Each structure stands twice: as structure tokens, then as C-alpha cells.
Amino acid sequence: MSCYKHILTGLDLSEESPQVIEKAAALAKANNAKLSLVHIVEPLTFAYGGDIPVDLSEIQDQLQSQATEQLKILAAPYNIATEDRHIIVGQPVAEIHDLAKELAADLIVVGSHGRKGLALLLGSTANGVLHGALTDVLAVRVKD
Structure with a gap:
């Protein structure tokens, strides 16, 4: 009997992302579980330069396209x-929680840098996911 049936892995698409997906893929294989990946692109909305509003929707589209390509590359070996x-597009913590619920994921895997001091006080995506999740969360300690 497998412990997990559907694993959702949140990736920030940093250099450390392969470490996170490798752990998640190993867990998925060991549990014969489905593996899903998610990357959240934070919205740029509008920026204002002086009195003239600047529409950043084209840049937002480019960010999404680049993220799609990077996620495709990370997913290929698995x-x-x-x-x-x-x-x-949205706020990472809320979107990860919502997607986990929508997919009926029973484990969320995220990377954690193990920050200390001010960075810890300000919080992190991993910490936010952990404290609001309705399911198990695995924080993979990534090495910089």
C-alpha cells in the first residue's frame, strides 16, 4: 500500500529546483504516485512611471512563456x-494550496533554503505552504 497517491511539487525555477524535483520524483516512484509540478509567476500588474501608467502585460506573458519552457526542461527527465x-499567476502560497486541493494532492513538496535571521522573520514560501496546508508538506533542504 502506498502512502501517497498524488505529489504536488512547487518549484521556483532556481538553480536548486533540480534538487527538489529529484526528491519528489523519488518519492513518487517509491509510492507509485502521480507527480505534478507547479511554478507560480507573481503578477506584475501595472507600474507607474511618473504620470503615465505602463502596461506590463507583455512582460508578464514573456515571464509565463519562459517559466513554461523551464518547467518543460525540468520535467523531461521524469x-x-x-x-x-x-x-x-498569483501569490505562491495561496496558489499552491488551491492547486493541491484542486488536484487532491496528498503531499506538497517545496524547496527550503533554511534561512536564518531577518530572512526567517520575513517568512518564506516553504514556511507559508507548511502552515496553511491541509495535507502533508515536505520541505527539501536545498544546497546553494
Whole structure:
């Protein structure tokens, strides 16, 4: 009997992301579980330069396209299907929680840098995911 059936892995697409997906993929294989990936692109909305509003929607589209391509590259060695790779615009913690619920994921895997001091006080995505999740969360300690 497998412990987990569907693992959702939140990736920031940093250099450390392969470490996170490697752990998640190993868990998925050991549990014969489905593996889904998600990257959250934070919204740029509008920036104001003086009195003239600047529409950043084209830049937002480029960010999403780049994220889609990066996620595709990360997913390739693990044969993760397109429909199991998610790019969402929003606030990372809330979107990860919402997607986990929507997919009925029973484990969320995220990377953690193990920051201390001011960075710890300000919080992190991993910490936010952990404290609001309705399911198990695995924080993978990444090495910089």
C-alpha cells in the first residue's frame, strides 16, 4: 500500500529546483504516485512611471512563456506530462494550496533554503505552504 497517491511539487525555477524535483520524483516512484509540478509567476500588474501608467502585460506573458519552457526542461527527465505541469499567476502560497486541493494532492513538496535571521522573520514560501496546508508538506533542504 502506498502512502501517497498524488505529489504536488512547487518549484521556483532556481538553480536548486533540480534538487527538489529529484526528491519528489523519488518519492513518487517509491509510492507509485502521480507527480505534478507547479511554478507560480507573481503578477506584475501595472507600474507607474511618473504620470503615465505602463502596461506590463507583455512582460508578464514573456515571464509565463519562459517559466513554461523551464518547467518543460525540468520535467523531461521524469516524463511528467504537459497536463501535470502548471504555471499559475498569483501569490505562491495561496496558489499552491488551491492547486493541491484542486488536484487532491496528498503531499506538497517545496524547496527550503533554511534561512536564518531577518530572512526567517520575513517568512518564506516553504514556511507559508507548511502552515496553511491541509495535507502533508515536505520541505527539501536545498544546497546553494
